[in-house]
Amino acid sequence: DVVMTQSPLSLPVTLGQPASISCRSSESLVYSDGNTYVSWLQQRPGQSPRRLIYKVSNRDSGVPDRFSGSGSGTDFTLKISRVEAEDVGIFYCMQTTYWPYTFGQGTKLEIK
Amino acid sequence: EVYVVESGGGLVQPGGSLRLSCAASGFTVNAIYMGWVRQAPGKGLEWVSVLYSSGGFKYADSVKDRFTISRDISKNTLYLQMNSLKAEDTAVYYCARAHGVLWGQGTPVTVSS
Numbered sequence: 669d670v671v672m673t674q675s676p677l678s679l680p681v682t683l684g685q686p687a688s689i690s691c692r693s694s695e696s697l698v699y700s701d702g703n704t705y706v707s708w709l710q711q712r713p714g715q716s717p718r719r720l721i722y723k724v725s726n727r728d729s730g731v732p733d734r735f736s737g738s739g740s741g742t743d744f745t746l747k748i749s750r751v752e753a754e755d756v757g758i759f760y761c762m763q764t765t766y767w768p769y770t771f772g773q774g775t776k777l778e779i780k
Numbered sequence: 781e782v783y784v785v786e787s788g789g790g791l792v793q794p795g796g797s798l799r800l801s802c803a804a805s806g807f808t809v810n811a812i813y814m815g816w817v818r819q820a821p822g823k824g825l826e827w828v829s830v831l832y833s834s835g836g837f838k839y840a841d842s843v844k845d846r847f848t849i850s851r852d853i854s855k856n857t858l859y860l861q862m863n864s865l866k867a868e869d870t871a872v873y874y875c876a877r878a879h880g881v882l883w884g885q886g887t888p889v890t891v892s893s
Contacts, residue, residue, distance in 0.1 A: 705879060707879060707880050709880060716874060716883045716886055717817075717880070717883050718883060719879075719880045719881055719882075719883075722879055722880075728881070760825060762825075762880055764878075767830070767838045768840050768841075769827040769830070771824055771825045771827075772824075773824055
């Protein structure tokens with residue numbers, strides 16, 4: 669199975685400051701069609717997950733442009749340019765290149 | 781509007797069965813793939829099963845030979861038949877569309893005597 673390793677697991681951030689989460693996979697996630705199926709999800713307290721980023725760097729509809737994704741191969745990053753109060757929750761990276769599809773352990777973002 | 785609604789969760793004894801349903805709106809359940817993801821209390825996310833547009837399917841090792849995924853295109857609904865349930869199957873079960881683009885609100889399953 670592909671292991672997705674996130675860091676940090678806890679991320680206290682001051683409002684208005686930037687934040688960054690790293691995700692490393694145990695093997696390359698480039699699919700045979702040339703795409704890299706790495707997504708970033710946010711799960712707010714008491715809510716279902718929602719996808720923010722797909723195929724490494726594409727923002728989903730309605731996602732604020734302060735969220736950005738980057739990376740390639742086995743190293744991926746989610747960046748928030750200026751953290752807002754509504755960003756509190758757990759962020760997961762996810763790969764849907766190889767079955768079983770797998771998630772990172774989750775990074776809990778809190779406001780300092 | 782595009783959404784999915786799960787139902788069918790509940791309390792069941794070890795060894796029992798449940799069938800979860802995921803009713804889709806705004807798209808067809810046989811497009812690309814759909815699946816089930818679960819989240820045990822206070823834990824992370826785990827893909828349980830997927831059903832591809834081709835009819836092919838996959839299961840996590842932890843549920844293989846116990847769970848069965850299926851769909852009814854006429855009802856635009858995805859199902860997960862869960863048999864021989866164990867305490868470790870206790871979780872909120874989410875229906876998710878391809879690559880996690882859409883999630884339902886989840887349905888809780890508790891396996892306990």
